[in-house]
Every structure is written in structure tokens, then in C-alpha cells.
Amino acid sequence: xxxxxxxxxxxxxxxxxxxxxxxxxxxxxxxxxxxxxxxxxxxxxxxxxxxxxxxxxxxxxxxxxxxxxxxxxxxxxxxxxxxxxxxxxxxxxxxxxxxxxxxxxxxxxxxxxx
Amino acid sequence: xxxxxxxxxxxxxxxxxxxxxxxxxxxxxxxxxxxxxxxxxxxxxxxxxxxxxxxxxxxxxxxxxxxxxxxxxxxxxxxxxxxxxxxxxxxxxxxxxxxxxxxxxxxxxxxx
Numbered sequence: 001x002x003x004x005x006x007x008x009x010x011x012x013x014x015x016x017x018x019x020x021x022x023x024x025x026x027x028x029x030x031x032x033x034x035x036x037x038x039x040x041x042x043x044x045x046x047x048x049x050x051x052x053x054x055x056x057x058x059x060x061x062x063x064x065x066x067x068x069x070x071x072x073x074x075x076x077x078x079x080x081x082x083x084x085x086x087x088x089x090x091x092x093x094x095x096x097x098x099x100x101x102x103x104x105x106x107x108x109x110x111x112x113x114x
Numbered sequence: 115x116x117x118x119x120x121x122x123x124x125x126x127x128x129x130x131x132x133x134x135x136x137x138x139x140x141x142x143x144x145x146x147x148x149x150x151x152x153x154x155x156x157x158x159x160x161x162x163x164x165x166x167x168x169x170x171x172x173x174x175x176x177x178x179x180x181x182x183x184x185x186x187x188x189x190x191x192x193x194x195x196x197x198x199x200x201x202x203x204x205x206x207x208x209x210x211x212x213x214x215x216x217x218x219x220x221x222x223x224x225x226x
Contacts, residue, residue, distance in 0.1 A: 031212065042218035043157070043201065050212050058213065090156060097211050099145035102159035 002027045006091050006106035013081060014114050021076045021109050023091035031094045032074040033058070033103065034066065036087040043090065049074055050097070081113045118217035120202055125223045130192050134220045136185045136202030143204035148176050148187045151199045151219065160200075161187065189222075197224045 004025045013019055025032065033048035035058075045058030049068040063085055065077040074093075078085060088110050092103040117140040126132040136146075145164050149157035161171050163178035163185060175188040189196055199219040206213045 033212075033214065035216075040218065043203075043216040045214055048212045048214075056212055059215070097144075097205060097207070099162065099164045099205075102147055102149075102162060103157075103214070105156035105158070107156050108154075 002104070004091055004093050004104050004106035006089075006109050008109060009107065010110045012112040012114065015082055016080050019078050019081060019111075021078075021089060021091075021111070023074045023076065023106060024072050025074075025093040025104070026072065027093065027095070027104065028071065029093035029095050029104075030071070031097055031101075031103075032068065033092045034064070034074070034076045035090045035092065036060065036085075037090060037108075038087050046076070046089075078111075081111075083113050086111060086113045118202055118204065118215055120200075120217040120220045122218070123221045123223070125225060126192055128192055128194060128224055128226050131188065131190050132192060132222065134187045134189070134200050134202075134222065136187070136217055138183050138185070138202075138204060138217075140204060140215065142206055142208065142210060144207040145205055146176075146178050146185050147203045147205065148174075148185075149201040149203065149216075151201060153198070157201055192224050194224050194226070197222060 034046040035043045047066040049055045091106040094101045094103045118138045147162045148160040151157040161176040168177045173190045178185045201219045202217040
């Protein structure tokens, strides 16, 4: 089944403790992206990757890192999480960025930073 | 979302037709997309528009007017399961290829 898989689905942690949220897709998609979703603020793009070893900042990249060493994986790294990074995070992928290539989203990761 | 405006909430009756509007103040995008998001779940793709006009897809249709900076999603024969949030989004091209901007979403409640 074609899917985008995120782990963990839920995480409660403390300020400053490094964490990684993994994202994997099995559709051989070139494009991957991370978003955070907060009440009243919609989906905001954190980082995206057009292909392996190619990553770029979205609208809210501060406090986050990503890497794209393989096509299928696009982990999101919080080196020193803070409470303002408490949010619902979605990973998404698409074949490319063409007009007929919509994004497929993972089920989301709910992070709580205490 | 930045530069994309949608009504926050709408209510409609089962079996009716509802139109969800999206206005934007941005350019340089190659397509406008609509996604559906049920509470606690991931967004799922519904429809996209590249050219001006209406795209029909079963009970769902989407319209785009680039000159007016306006799009809408039309849902016909509403069902209870259509209660969800509907997100309008644009994808950019050229130097901004890869960037996406989403509206804050419109929460639709369908009542019996």
C-alpha cells in the first residue's frame, strides 16, 4: 500500500532533549516536506526536499533540521526542543512539484514539549 | 495561512450544496489545491486547478480565477461524512519551486 509513515505518532518530552521524527515513503517520490499545524495557523511549511541531498527552508525552519540521505526517508530533527515547538507535525511527499502531483500526507506526529 | 484567506467555519444541511471560498494575495504559483482533513487525521487531496475555470470530480468541484485571486470548492449532495476541515493551498514554481502555502482551513459542519 502506498503510504507515508511517520514515527512516533505521539511524543511527550522535555525541553532540550534532542528528538527525531522519522518519515518514510514507499512511492519513490522525489519531493518531501515537513509541516506543523497549530490551531488558527493552518499548515506551515518547515523544510522541504526536492531530491536526495537537496533540502531547503520553508516558512518556519527555526529550531529544526532535516536530512535527505536516501530518497525514501526525510527525518525531522529537533536538536534542542522548546515548548513553542509543541505542535502537530505532518510529513508529506509527492512525485515532484508539478501541477498534477498533489502531496500525500503521513498520519501526523503530536509532539508535546514540557 | 499567509496570503490565503478562507472562512473559519461553515454549516450546511445534509443533501444541500455548499461553496467554500478561498481568496489569495500571491502570485507565481503553478496550481491551486484543495485538501480535506477530518479531525485528528491527515489531509487528503481532493482537487486541483491550473487554468481558470471549473474542474469537476464527482460530488466535488473546484473553480479558479487567477485574475480575481479567487477559488472555491463546491460540495454537492452533502453527506454527514463531509464534516471536515477544507484546506486551500498553492504550490509555487521557478525559484520558489518546492514551497507550498496553505490557508488556515474552513471547518464544515454538516447537520441532518
